[in-house]
Amino acid sequence: MRLIHLLAATALASAPLAAQDTPPPAPEFARIVDEGTNRSQVMVLAQQMTDVLGPRLTNSPAMRRAEDWAVAEFQRIGLSNVRKDGFDFGRGWSIERSSVRMVTPRPVQLTAIPIAWTPPVNATAPIIVAPMEKKEHFAAWRGKLAGKFVLVSPPGAPKEGTEPAFKRLSGEDIAKLDTYREPTWDPARNERTLAASTFEEDLDAFLKAEGAVGLVRKSYRDNKLLHGEGYQHRTGAQTPGIEIANEDYRRLARLAAMGQAPTLEVVSDVKFDDSNPQAYNILADIPGTDRTGSYVMAGAHFDSWVAGDGATDNAAGSAMVMEAARIIRASGIRPKRTIRFALWNGEEQSLYGSISYIEKYLARRPAPAAPQNSEQNYYGQTWRYPVTPLPGYRDLAAYFNIDNGSGKLRGIYAENNSAAVPILREWLSPFAPMGAGSVVFGRTGGTDHQFMAAVGLPAFQFIQDPLDYSSVTHHSNADTFDHLKPADMRQGAMVLAWMLIKAANADAPLPRNPIPRQPLPTDPFQTPDPNAE
Amino acid sequence: MRLIHLLAATALASAPLAAQDTPPPAPEFARIVDEGTNRSQVMVLAQQMTDVLGPRLTNSPAMRRAEDWAVAEFQRIGLSNVRKDGFDFGRGWSIERSSVRMVTPRPVQLTAIPIAWTPPVNATAPIIVAPMEKKEHFAAWRGKLAGKFVLVSPPGAPKEGTEPAFKRLSGEDIAKLDTYREPTWDPARNERTLAASTFEEDLDAFLKAEGAVGLVRKSYRDNKLLHGEGYQHRTGAQTPGIEIANEDYRRLARLAAMGQAPTLEVVSDVKFDDSNPQAYNILADIPGTDRTGSYVMAGAHFDSWVAGDGATDNAAGSAMVMEAARIIRASGIRPKRTIRFALWNGEEQSLYGSISYIEKYLARRPAPAAPQNSEQNYYGQTWRYPVTPLPGYRDLAAYFNIDNGSGKLRGIYAENNSAAVPILREWLSPFAPMGAGSVVFGRTGGTDHQFMAAVGLPAFQFIQDPLDYSSVTHHSNADTFDHLKPADMRQGAMVLAWMLIKAANADAPLPRNPIPRQPLPTDPFQTPDPNAE
Known part of the structure; x- marks a missing residue:
């Protein structure tokens, strides 16, 4: 409107000019x-x-x-x-086709997607539910994963969607964004995150060493949504990986807990491309x-x-x-x-x-000591000071x-x-x-x-x-x-x-703040992004 | 709480009795x-x-x-x-496995499910978007459907989910249910619905006669949800049928409109069971x-x-x-x-x-003149009067x-x-x-x-x-x-x-209204069911 x-x-503004030859x-x-x-x-x-x-x-x-x-x-x-x-x-990667079925105790075509930069697989094997969220969790599962699809996510429960999924901002919502927050740096938290930043590679290597057939992760949204993010774009993962919709993942976990030992048939027809x-x-x-x-x-x-x-x-x-x-x-x-x-x-x-x-x-900014994976590249930026301006x-x-x-x-x-x-x-x-x-x-x-x-x-x-x-x-x-x-x-x-x-x-370029000497207030760990989930 | x-x-109420021998x-x-x-x-x-x-x-x-x-x-x-x-x-029916992929113009594993009581299919064929919602729509597509997967639903657009998906009723919500509505019968509307009640069978027969490879329907919920309802449980459908998630269906329809002519590879490994x-x-x-x-x-x-x-x-x-x-x-x-x-x-x-x-x-109640399909059975009840009580x-x-x-x-x-x-x-x-x-x-x-x-x-x-x-x-x-x-x-x-x-x-059975001689106010076409979608 x-x-x-x-x-x-x-x-209306241009109407009076219409009679002229060259407006x-x-x-x-x-x-x-x-x-x-x-x-x-x-x-x-x-x-x-x-x-x-x-x-x-x-x-x-x-x-x-x-x-x-x-x-x-x-x-x-x-x-x-x-x-x-x-x-x-790093590497190119694409999905040609995929299919994940529970074949025992009863046939169910599951909703699933290959995880980016994982290798292909075409196998039928039993599952084991082995939630692992940090390296300290590996010990409990050593020797138990060979020949299995390993469900590494805790099953959790559906969220109650009590907020509308679709929103537009009111004036009040926008006013709430206009709030100054004093910086509250937490370098220790940054260090903890960086220390845990190799978990995806560590888990991949652990599953490979244990002889797992594949890694199975739960989606992070309910109602059959899938994502398939994976971060091993530099080398590719060693272990095939799939993400399964929450409803299907939780059913697998419950059946396993009942002793029904589901078997999965997984086709992940994916391809790496190393041309450039x-x-x-x-x-x-x-x-x-x-x-x-x-x-x-x-x-x-x-x-x-x-x-x-x-x-x-x-x-x-x-x-x-x-x-x-x-x-x-x-x-x-x-x-x-x-x-x-x-x-x-x-x-x-x-x-x-x-x-x-x-x-x-x-x-x-100061270069990191070693090559960086995705998490290191992102979170590692936080304390990379001082800044040295280039001619541009x-x-x-x-x-x-x-x-x-x-x-x-x-x-x-x-x-x-x-x-x-x-x-x-x-x-x-x-x-x-x-x-x-x-x-x-x-x-x-x-x-x-x-x-x-x-x-x-x-x-x-x-x-x-x-x-x-x-x-x-x-x-x-x-x-x-x-x-x-x-x-x-x-x-x-x-x-x-x-x-x-x-x-x-503009006559003059936009004014600038002084060149920062430390992280800014909404760098990672500072203030939450209101648009992020 | x-x-x-x-x-x-x-x-608390039973506590004083605890000291007795046999409470x-x-x-x-x-x-x-x-x-x-x-x-x-x-x-x-x-x-x-x-x-x-x-x-x-x-x-x-x-x-x-x-x-x-x-x-x-x-x-x-x-x-x-x-x-x-x-x-x-009628017949038994079950899904063993299913897979639907777009194979041209680019490979996409689609989110889809076989429609209940449709026959199996394993075929690769081009699509045609041919929305048909009543028999009068058939004529426009005659001669154009052979060898094709026929997309029969209008593509539509996603709904904006501005209401919460998960709700509990407030006292006010419940009070709103407590509203008397005077009956407003519309036998003509009932007749129109009954006249249209064979559409699913008619469409199935039309697609079969035209040599279509299969029927493709759009889901009725967004965000990748699927349903697969089908109603030809008495005889089974003649044409294989699949339901595709809205996002995938609309992409197919848009690509077709651009002249990109998508091809689908459909595996619907389903089985009828006629043992009883x-x-x-x-x-x-x-x-x-x-x-x-x-x-x-x-x-x-x-x-x-x-x-x-x-x-x-x-x-x-x-x-x-x-x-x-x-x-x-x-x-x-x-x-x-x-x-x-x-x-x-x-x-x-x-x-x-x-x-x-x-x-x-x-x-x-008076029996219908002919065997009833699902819609006829449901909507046909509306005017089946008088009621003749049995001994029970x-x-x-x-x-x-x-x-x-x-x-x-x-x-x-x-x-x-x-x-x-x-x-x-x-x-x-x-x-x-x-x-x-x-x-x-x-x-x-x-x-x-x-x-x-x-x-x-x-x-x-x-x-x-x-x-x-x-x-x-x-x-x-x-x-x-x-x-x-x-x-x-x-x-x-x-x-x-x-x-x-x-x-x-209870001493006396619950009181009853007089035996009805016509449809009741919330029979089909009377008042909307507040719990129905």
Whole structure:
């Protein structure tokens, strides 16, 4: 409804000019809204990324096709310097087919998915329920796992879904986000997490050494949802692994407890692809008129997990980024600063793509002593200080990230950058009638702006209506195109395009906080992310 | 909390007797609560019915095992005259394994289930999206379906889950149920439904005649839930049929619309079993001291669909009925009237078991002109008047049904029987502190008390907390033992046991309304069932 009013108003504003021979161009804001509303391509882009390209696990054959598609699409839109920017990642992996059945004591076709980067298996074997959540639990099961599918998760009980699965933020919800929290660092907790960070590899090696046929994990959502995340992308796991839906997993565990010893028949027809260990960020520019090297940037991670088609996480953000580029090009607006668009890769395994960009072009932090797995890479960032700016550090005038599903943009997190708050508020103000006018002081984490902010750059993520992102689609097999909201996606692309124009054409770059010397308040272990589950 | 207070109170009441040598028996209510709380077997029974026996599709091999188990269990509890009471039903059917994959344009393992009573198939073929919801739609697709998997459902869009999936009733919710609605019969609507009632068979025959490889239907719940209901239990369908999860179905339909022509690989390894067309209600008695033939009865349908284990629909009610029998036997209370327990069969296909019991023992209604399919059997009941009572009509003094999931009993529907309201209220009053004290004037339908009430018998169904029955578990692949709530189930069994004792020992049988001469207000097409989805 608000959108209709706004369009009516802009149409009215340009009406008196209709009689002139060559009307002056409409105001920039109206051109963005016209292009983003009446000639939107955001859902076409999102459908290509999901229905057609499918899940985009980093370095999988599907992601290779997606990378090529994105390069071609940015070129088609008319962007410059479209390039693949590589970084070391690991192996490719994909699912060809899978089937998991209980064959005794009675036949049941179970709801299950192979775990990413585990090897294939085609076997029938009994199960054993052996919950293991830390290395200290291994001893109890030594010598008991050979020839078995090992159920490593505690069975648990279903959650009572007393909150709606689908939500939009009220003004009150947004106001709650605008709360300053004083930093409360806990380096000991960080150390404990890092000490436990090899558990997935340790469990894999233990099961291999014990001669287990496979690892079986429980889903973390009820009602038959599946995910299949796995993190051994560098080497691949040694033990085949599957995730089973909660209802089916708990039935197996109960039958085992009754002495009925279920037998599973598992077909996990999956493939590694070692043709290229490099993953690629896709970068593309709209060159600015100012040749000082100063630029602004929008980014979203393009990679996904494999259970669904990576629609809300994060074809949504990727399509909004690409559509913002198209809108700006189509609007004919010439930016002063260059506008760069990034589709990040390897985000799901711990922001590898954006960290690679930071370390190549923006700032260095002390390197870790040894190669890092996903958890080490993520949690290990917390205490990697001091920050050493690279020559490109000052050039990045603003970074905007989108990665919280397809929900309408409601505003932006200012990342504790108090001087930026009034400027962001002014820039967003024309979108207040479309619900996107809020600027909150605080921070959010878990995606690609995070470590830019951690090195002191003006990097921001938008506030979005959560919809069913946390409750249903995030990483799940229900993350498909039909869960995207077209009107929300159109709004998001317009807001992003507008913010990029404002940042690119601002007289001065956004103010910055001092270069941080310690973790920021919403780094891991500081404050909870209200959008995270 | 209320339960603890209640138990404390009853313990206190019997305390002064503790010093006597042979204390008199505790009050009947306290004995029911003690047995049902401290030595409950209801979850043990429910687990046998679900984890061990599995889904209990009428006449399937699993249901044959379940029937034998129920007979043995009633005998073990010490009931008399335990018997299988047969009626004509149709074919047995079961799933051995199934797999549905999209193989082009890219491989995706889909979430799918065979539709009950469809024949097996093992084929790879292209799809065609051909929505057909009534016979008039067939003409548009004639000649276009040969060699194809035919997607017959409109793809639709996901619902926004803005209501909590899991609910308990507030006092206000229950008060809303207590609303009288004047009957508003619409025989023309009934005739229209009956005229459309052969659509499933018609579509099946059309697809067979056209040479379709199989029928593909969309699920009716989002987020990967499946059901697999099918109604051609008399003859079996001619065309193989599968139900595909909404997210997967919509992707197929979208790709087809883009001209990408997906190909499906379908394995539906299902089996018919024609060893016995009879289905069986399981009946068992606790004989009364009064030999007049008057009896009271509790019932729940024991059959289920096949996607889950039929836990909330309706191992829950079946286990509460069986546990009520056990509690009464263990309590040592001798009923004046006989108490009969019924586990109905064929309920899911349209209350076949309870209708068979009515027509054999209670009352006759005009027979239909031709054999009836499920829809005809259900909707055709609406105008089958007059009612001719059989000799057993007066003997049934009260019937109590349970079939709305595992939620706590909150009260009872009085089925417009105003004279029974104060009596039911008095009987339930000791359970008010456990939340079950409400008696509402109105009716509810859709389960086995319905056609007893339709012939004027004092037959009632309880009000239950809905939990996630309508939103998630009802008929779905998430209908498993872990979705049952043990404390609720214990409460339900105690309430049922108590109501049976009160009805069996009441001086006079419950008052009745006049024998109906036309449909009652909540018969089909009258008032909506607040518990139905």
